[in-house]
Amino acid sequence: EAQVTQNPRYLITVTGKKLTVTCSQNMNHEYMSWYRQDPGLGLRQIYYSMNVEVTDKGDVPEGYKVSRKEKRNFPLILESPSPNQTSLYFCASSLSLGLEQYFGPGTRLTVT
Amino acid sequence: KNEVEQSPQNLTAQEGEFITINCSYSVGISALHWLQQHPGGGIVSLFMLSSGKKKHGRLIATINIQEKHSSLHITASHPRDSAVYICAVQLSEGYYDKVIFGPGTSLSVIP
Numbered sequence: 489e490a491q492v493t494q495n496p497r498y499l500i501t502v503t504g505k506k507l508t509v510t511c512s513q514n515m516n517h518e519y520m521s522w523y524r525q526d527p528g529l530g531l532r533q534i535y536y537s538m539n540v541e542v543t544d545k546g547d548v549p550e551g552y553k554v555s556r557k558e559k560r561n562f563p564l565i566l567e568s569p570s571p572n573q574t575s576l577y578f579c580a581s582s583l584s585l586g587l588e589q590y591f592g593p594g595t596r597l598t599v600t
Numbered sequence: 601k602n603e604v605e606q607s608p609q610n611l612t613a614q615e616g617e618f619i620t621i622n623c624s625y626s627v628g629i630s631a632l633h634w635l636q637q638h639p640g641g642g643i644v645s646l647f648m649l650s651s652g653k654k655k656h657g658r659l660i661a662t663i664n665i666q667e668k669h670s671s672l673h674i675t676a677s678h679p680r681d682s683a684v685y686i687c688a689v690q691l692s693e694g695y696y697d698k699v700i701f702g703p704g705t706s707l708s709v710i711p
Contacts, residue, residue, distance in 0.1 A: 521699065531686065531701040538697060546698060578643060585697050586631045586650070586690055591643040 490515045492592035494579050500598045501569060509564045509595050511579030519582045520562040521546070521589070522554065524575040531578070537562055538585065569599045603627050604702040606687055612708045619674040621705045623687030626668065630692040634661050634672050637684040637704070646672070646685075677709045 492513045501507055513520065521536035523546075533546030537556040551573055553565040562581075566573060579592040604625045613619050623632070634646040647654050647661040649670065654661050658677075663670040674681055687702040 519697075523699075523701075530703045531688070533699050536697060536699075544697070547700070576641065580643075586648070588645045588648045589633065590645065591635075594641050594643075 490590070492579055492581055492590050494577075494592040494595050496595060497593060498596050500600065502600055503570055504568050507566050507569060507597075509566075509577060509579075509597070511562045511564065511592060512560050513562075513581040513590070514560065515581065515583070515590065516559065517581035517590070518559070518584050519587075519589075520556065521580050522552070522562070522564050523578045523580065524548065525578065525594075526575050534564070534577075569597075571599050573597065574599050602703070604687060604689055604700050606685075606702040606705050608705060609703070610706045610708075612710065613677050615678060615709055615711050617677050617709075619677050619681075619707065619709075621672045621674075621685050621687075621707070623670045623672070623702055624668060625670075625687075625689050625700075625702075627689065627700070628692040629668075629689040631690040632663055632670050633688040633690070633699075634670075635686040635688060637686060639683070643686075674707075679709045679711050682707055682709050 495510045518539045522534040523531045525531045532548045535554040537543045577595045580589040582589045607622045631650045636644045649663040658675045660673040684704045686704045691698045
């Protein structure tokens, strides 16, 4: 089944404790992206990747890192999480730029 | 002023009604997406448009590039259509691979 998977789905952590949210797709998609969704602010793009080893900043990249060592995986790294990074995170992928995006199920992160 | 705006913000309709959700944008775009987010949180892509009109079942999406406006229509609405509908644009000026989202339209269809 074609899908985008994210892990974990729910995470409660404390300020400053490094964490990684994994994202994997099995559709051989080139374009992958991370978004966060907050009440009143909607969805905003954090980072995106056009292909392996090619990543770039979206609108809200501060406090996040990404890597794209393999085509299928695009992990989101929070080196020192803070409470303002409490949010619902979505990973998405598409075959290439401008085509339909497939979204993962979301990861609800709470930083205390 | 937000670069992508949607109207209405909230919409309540009776089952069977024809529904229109509007999206207007102020930036140059290469594509526009309509997304659906159900109460459980999952997001599904409904349409990707760069020109004209697309139809899938009871859903129709149109875009007018000159007027920088898109509409999503739902014919014969049903309670299962209750969701948040989000317009997203893929930029074409400089940062053509970035995506900007509208604030969403919350639709509730009452039996």
